Amino acid sequence: DYWNEAIRRDPSDMRTNTALGVLAYTQARYADAEAHLRKAAARVTADYTSPKDPESLYYLGLTLQAQGKRSEAADWLHKAAWSQAWRAGASFALA
Numbered sequence: 001d002y003w004n005e006a007i008r009r010d011p012s013d014m015r016t017n018t019a020l021g022v023l024a025y026t027q028a029r030y031a032d033a034e035a036h037l038r039k040a041a042a043r044v045t046a047d048y049t050s051p052k053d054p055e056s057l058y059y060l061g062l063t064l065q066a067q068g069k070r071s072e073a074a075d076w077l078h079k080a081a082w083s084q085a086w087r088a089g090a091s092f093a094l095a
Contacts, residue, residue, distance in 0.1 A: 003016055003019060003020055013043070018056040021035075022055075033063045037060035040060075045079075053083075054086050055080075055086065058077065058080035058089060058093075065077075073093075074094060077094050
């Protein structure tokens with residue numbers, strides 16, 4: 001209920017869409033995860049080429065990989081790898 005209310009108030013909120021996307025990813029609901037993570041990625045990259053928190057970019061890359069969209073997944077994982085915090089995970093996923 002909390003997340004649904006947050007989405008109702010701001011449908012493009014980065015934190016809420018990331019949380020819902022990660023939850024959907026862990027439950028193997030990849031279409032739902034992709035939709036939420038694309039909204040989060042659009043918000044986080046709107047003003048920055050290298051966002052401060054690329055968590056949504058990393059999980060979007062993993063979601064796309066799980067769906068067999070490897071080329072697009074690689075693009076998002078490379079963007080996530082610019083952050084020190086997500087570099088190891090993104091590099092591992094790219095390998």
